[in-house]
Amino acid sequence: MQYLWRTPGSRxxxxxxxxxxxxxxxxxxxxxxxxxxxxxxNVDYVAPPGGLIAVVGxxxxxxxxxIKACLGLVPKVxxxxxxxxxxxxxxxxxxxxxxxxxxVDWDFPVSALDVVAMGRYGKIGWFRPVSRAHKxxxxxxxxxxxxxxxxxxxxxxxxxxxxxxxxxxRALAQEAxxxxxxxxxxGVDAATERAVLHVLRDLDAAGRTVICVHHDLQTVADxxxxxxxxxxxxxxxxxxxxxxxxxxxxxxxxxxxxPFTEAAR
Amino acid sequence: xxxxxxxxxxxxxxxxxxxxxxxxxxxxxxxxLAGGTVGTFLLLRRRALVSDAxxxxxxxxxxxxxxxxAALGLPGRSLPLLLAxxxxxxxxxxxxxxxxxxxxxxxxxxxxxxxxxxxFGLGIVLxxxxxxxxxxxxxxxxxxxxxxxxAMAQGEAVGIGLLAAAAAAAVALLFKxxxxxxxxxxxxxxxxxxxxxxxLLLMGLAALVTVIGLQTVxxxxxxxxxxxxPAAARFxxxxxxTLTVVAALIGALSGWLGATLSALLPKLPAGAVIVLVAGxxxxxxxxxxxxRGLVAVALRQARLRLDFAERRALSVLLGxxxxxxxxxxxxxxxxxxxxGTLTERGREAARAAERNRRLWDRFLTDYPTLIxxxxxxxxxxxxxxxxxxxxRMLEERGAS
Numbered sequence: 016m017q018y019l020w021r022t023p024g025s026r027x028x029x030x031x032x033x034x035x036x037x038x039x040x041x042x043x044x045x046x047x048x049x050x051x052x053x054x055x056x057n058v059d060y061v062a063p064p065g066g067l068i069a070v071v072g073x074x075x076x077x078x079x080x081x082i083k084a085c086l087g088l089v090p091k092v093x094x095x096x097x098x099x100x101x102x103x104x105x106x107x108x109x110x111x112x113x114x115x116x117x118x119v120d121w122d123f124p125v126s127a128l129d130v131v132a133m134g135r136y137g138k139i140g141w142f143r144p145v146s147r148a149h150k151x152x153x154x155x156x157x158x159x160x161x162x163x164x165x166x167x168x169x170x171x172x173x174x175x176x177x178x179x180x181x182x183x184x185r186a187l188a189q190e191a192x193x194x195x196x197x198x199x200x201x202g203v204d205a206a207t208e209r210a211v212l213h214v215l216r217d218l219d220a221a222g223r224t225v226i227c228v229h230h231d232l233q234t235v236a237d238x239x240x241x242x243x244x245x246x247x248x249x250x251x252x253x254x255x256x257x258x259x260x261x262x263x264x265x266x267x268x269x270x271x272x273x274p275f276t277e278a279a280r
Numbered sequence: 281x282x283x284x285x286x287x288x289x290x291x292x293x294x295x296x297x298x299x300x301x302x303x304x305x306x307x308x309x310x311x312x313l314a315g316g317t318v319g320t321f322l323l324l325r326r327r328a329l330v331s332d333a334x335x336x337x338x339x340x341x342x343x344x345x346x347x348x349x350a351a352l353g354l355p356g357r358s359l360p361l362l363l364a365x366x367x368x369x370x371x372x373x374x375x376x377x378x379x380x381x382x383x384x385x386x387x388x389x390x391x392x393x394x395x396x397x398x399x400f401g402l403g404i405v406l407x408x409x410x411x412x413x414x415x416x417x418x419x420x421x422x423x424x425x426x427x428x429x430x431a432m433a434q435g436e437a438v439g440i441g442l443l444a445a446a447a448a449a450a451v452a453l454l455f456k457x458x459x460x461x462x463x464x465x466x467x468x469x470x471x472x473x474x475x476x477x478x479x480l481l482l483m484g485l486a487a488l489v490t491v492i493g494l495q496t497v498x499x500x501x502x503x504x505x506x507x508x509x510p511a512a513a514r515f516x517x518x519x520x521x522t523l524t525v526v527a528a529l530i531g532a533l534s535g536w537l538g539a540t541l542s543a544l545l546p547k548l549p550a551g552a553v554i555v556l557v558a559g560x561x562x563x564x565x566x567x568x569x570x571x572r573g574l575v576a577v578a579l580r581q582a583r584l585r586l587d588f589a590e591r592r593a594l595s596v597l598l599g600x601x602x603x604x605x606x607x608x609x610x611x612x613x614x615x616x617x618x619x620g621t622l623t624e625r626g627r628e629a630a631r632a633a634e635r636n637r638r639l640w641d642r643f644l645t646d647y648p649t650l651i652x653x654x655x656x657x658x659x660x661x662x663x664x665x666x667x668x669x670x671x672r673m674l675e676e677r678g679a680s
Contacts, residue, residue, distance in 0.1 A: 050385075086470045107472035119464045123324065124520045133460045137471040142453050169518040189471075 037100030038062055039193045039224040040085065045094030047077070047084045054080045056248040058094070062241075065222045067215055069229040069239040069255075073268050076246040078228040079115065082195045085226075086112060098193055108137060111191030113182050113199050121171045127181045128166040131156050134188030156184040159217070160210045176207030183214055194218065196227040200234070212238060235259060285544060292540045301543050304429045307437030308539035308554065309532045311493050314444035315505030316513070316531025317451045318485045320524045323510045324462040325479070329389070330377060331486040332503040333396040337373025338366035338490065339403025339499060342424055343410060350415045359436070362424075363491050366499075370487055373399050427498030427551030429539050440492045447485050448528065458482065459520055496539075497551035504555040505531060512562040515569035530565075534558035584659065586610075591637065594630035597622050636662050642674045 040062035047055040054077045062068060070078045083089045085096045087104055098106040111134075131153040132145050139149060157163045160180040165173060170181060179199060186194055199211050215238065218225050226243075229235055235242055235255060242258045244250040244267040251263045288297065295302035322328050345365025349358050373395050380391035410418050432440075451458065460468040461478045469475045486506060493502040513526035538554030545553070567574050593603040593611060602620055603611060611617040616626030639662045662671055 083466075086466075088466050088469060104472075107470070110470060112467055112470040114464065114466055118466060123463050124514070124518050124523050125459070125463060126519070129459075129520070130463070133464070133467065133471075136456060136460055136468075136473070139456070141457070144456060171518075185467075195470075 037097075039064055039099055040103075040226065041097040042081075042085065043095050043097075045081075045084060045096065046092040047080055047089055048092050053092075054247065055084060058245070058249055060243060060249060060252060062224060062226065065219070065224055066240045067219050067238065068224070068226045068241040068243060069235050070226060070243045070245065071229055071232065071235055071267070072245040072250075076267075078245065079197050081245065082197055082226065082228060086110070086195060109192040111186040111189040111194040113186045113194070113196040115197045115201070116175065116179050116182060121173075121178060123170065125170060126167050127157065127162060127170055127173065127177075127184075128153055130170055130181050131166075131184045131188050134185040137189065153184075153188050156188040157181075159187055160184045160214060161206070174204070175202060176204040179203050179207055180210050183211060187214065192223055194223060194225045194227075196225060198228050198230060200238075201230060232259075232264070289540060289544055292543050293536070297543070300434070303434050303437040304432045304543065305536055305539040307432055307440040308429055308496055308535035308550075310441040310444035310535070311489070311496055312505055312509065312531035312533070312535030312538075312554070312558075313528045314447040314531070315489050315493065315502075315535075316509035316527035316529070317448045317524060318482070318489050319506035319531070320510040320513070320520075320527045321451065321458045321462055321482055322486055322506055323514075324520075325482060327479075327482065327486070328503070328507045329392050330374065330483070331490065331506050333377060333392045333399075334370045334374055334483070334487055335490045335494075335499045335502045336396045336403075337399035338370040338494065339400055339424070340406055341365035341367070341369025341372075341403075342421065342494075343403055343406035344369070346410060346415075346418065346421060347406075350413075359495075363494070366424075366491050366494060367487060369399065370490065374483060374487075423498070424494050425498050425500060426549040427494075427496050427501065427554075429496050429542050429550035432496060436495065440496070443488060443492045447488050450481075450485060451524065454478075454481070455521070455524075497554055498549065501551040501555045504558060505534070508555070508558040508562050509534065512558070512565040515565040515572045517571060530558065530561050534561060587659070590614075591633040594622075594626065594633050595637075597626065598630040598634065632661075638678055639671065639674045642678050643670075646674070646677070 038061045040060070042058055042060040045055055045058040046053060058081065070081060072078050080089060084091055084094075085103065087096075096103045098109060103110065128150065132150060134156065135145065135149040135152060139145060145153075154163060154166060157166055160183050162177060162180050162184060165177060170178060173181065183196075183199060186196070200208060203211070215225055215227070219240075227239070229239070236259055239255055241253065242255050243252040244258060244263055246267050246269065250267045251258050291297040292301050292305060295305065319328070322331055342362050342365050345362045345368075348365075349361050354361065377388070377391045377395050380386050380394070381388050386394075407421060410421065457468075457473060457478055460471070460473065461475060461482070465475050465479075468478075489506060490499070490502050493505055497505060509531035510523065510527040512530050513523050516526055517523050534554055534557045538557040539550065541557065542548055542550040542553040565573065568576070570576050589607055590611070593607050594616065596603055597611075597617065602608075603617070608617065608620075611626065614626075616623060616629055622630060640658045643657070643662070643666070657665060662674075666674075
């Protein structure tokens with residue numbers, strides 16, 4: 016059970032140490048470098064089954080890179096990632112993904128419904144067009160984020176928050192077991208924040224696991240059950256109540272002022 | 281003279297000017313169709329310039345293939361051999377770009393520029409060498425640079441037609457896969473689509489169009505058949521399926537008209553004529569397309585500004601002020617003003633504008649978070665945008 020080995024200094028709550036069923040996500044000894052400069056260093060992590068997990072750390076801590084490395088979108092220097100007991104690239108059907116909104120060209124000639132229907136492509140398979148049943152599933156996903164009225168609209172005509180909800184709906188349409196979300200709360204309006212939160216709670220209630228890069232320390236405790244504190248390496252992880260302590264936050268943010276205190280002024 | 285040319289043009293356009301010219305026109309139209317179809321996805325995947333490098337990189341391959349053919353003693357120039365050479369060196373150019381981007385810190389545009397110019401330079405040098413060797417058949421090699429529709433034989437035109445149909449069919453079959461690849465390759469990869477191989481396939485289709493277009497349009501300008509039709513089509517639509525079809529039609533139209541023109545004016549290089557026709561269609565689209573064209577956008581902007589100016593002027597008049605100049609004249613034309621005072625219609629319009637402004641104000645104050653959900657808030661009449669009960673609520677609040 017090599018993955019139960021921890022980097023020195025990381026803390027584990029006892030109930031996580033021996034997962035009963037295969038954990039939704041097991042990261043072992045993951046190191047990623049851009050041009051010889053490590054961005055992730057020896058990351059080991061075992062996600063608890065079910066639950067909402069926030070990945071928290073300062074800018075440049077490698078939070079997005081962690082998600083992308085898990086998904087195979089950036090090359091690894093070393094390490095392995097397993098989902099539900101098998102290598103993650105053998106479990107594509109079980110994985111949902113919400114990338115950062117800025118990662119695509121929103122002038123692209125597709126409607127909101129077209130984008131959400133992309134979540135179904137994995138189920139549709141090669142060559143076949145999107146059938147009516149899959150379009151309905153996509154429309155249902157749009158309804159869940161309160162965007163059904165905008166299904167036919169070209170995505171460039173949506174506000175930033177609405178675009179974020181379209182991405183969320185696309186992930187819902189994937190009907191996955193394990194979701195990776197890259198800053199779904201970044202720069203959104205209040206209505207979108209509520210919609211995203213609503214979806215997160217739904218997924219949690221349905222027993223799904225959501226791993227979510229989150230930048231706002233103020234809301235971590237309200238939105239998430241678990242937290243993974245990181246700064247290039249894993250500093251600590253566990254339940255929010257045990258892990259989000261001033262001492263561990265100070266270690267995560269190093270010499271930088273902790274935005275927690277700044278935000279709570 | 282002029283009627284004679286018009287008559288000739290009509291006969292070529294309608295495939296009545298003899299079998300050979302009909303074949304050339306049909307072949308070139310098929311090429312344009314394939315270019316528009318494949319080009320749509322190249323453009324959206326931001327690979328347009330890579331395909332330019334690809335086409336320029338074919339030249340050394342053509343020259344080397346010619347030399348090999350001469351060394352083997354093949355009679356004249358063998359087209360399949362030349363095209364095989366073109367594909368080989370074009371692909372080599374592509375791989376060089378990929379290697380440069382992956383293994384060095386060069387950005388893609390620098391890699392494209394370097395590969396394009398070096399390969400093309402090598403090709404030119406080889407061509408000059410061949411000319412000095414005084415082998416037979418080298419005169420035809422230059423047509424690969426600028427293109428010549430007249431050089432198209434019947435069998436070649438049929439070949440072009442088949443290959444173009446295959447390229448268009450491949451895009452139709454892989455429409456969904458190419459859409460997700462072009463929009464969000466990261467998401468496509470997470471879903472398990474082989475992104476690298478799909479990219480390779482797309483570049484393969486671009487290479488196919490390039491190679492079958494070499495003779496007709498020439499390697500310098502063949503990229504225009506991939507870029508210009510979809511770029512022009514983008515002004516007409518916001519739907520990918522429509523965009524692909526319109527781009528294919530614009531490509532086919534360019535090929536058809538261009539080949540006809542170049543048959544009428546045999547001294548001009550065919551490739552340039554075809555590309556200029558495509559360019560003319562682009563210009564018309566850019567200026568006059570109703571969805572995103574320059575004139576339509578400018579008109580909508582002007583209309584919006586006039587709307588606001590008119591509302592402001594009406595409210596000034598309602599408050600007992602006066603409006604002079606162009607705007608006063610405009611209000612007169614609209615029947616809102618006569619001899620400096622509001623008419624009954626004007627008074628009505630002014631009250632409606634006042635109410636609209638007041639209610640939008642109220643909405644903005646009470647529901648600031650709902651604003652982004654309404655794209656035309658504040659501009660369109662509030663009754664057209666918001667539900668009836670919401671408007672009634674705002675009215676009641678505004679009164680209190």
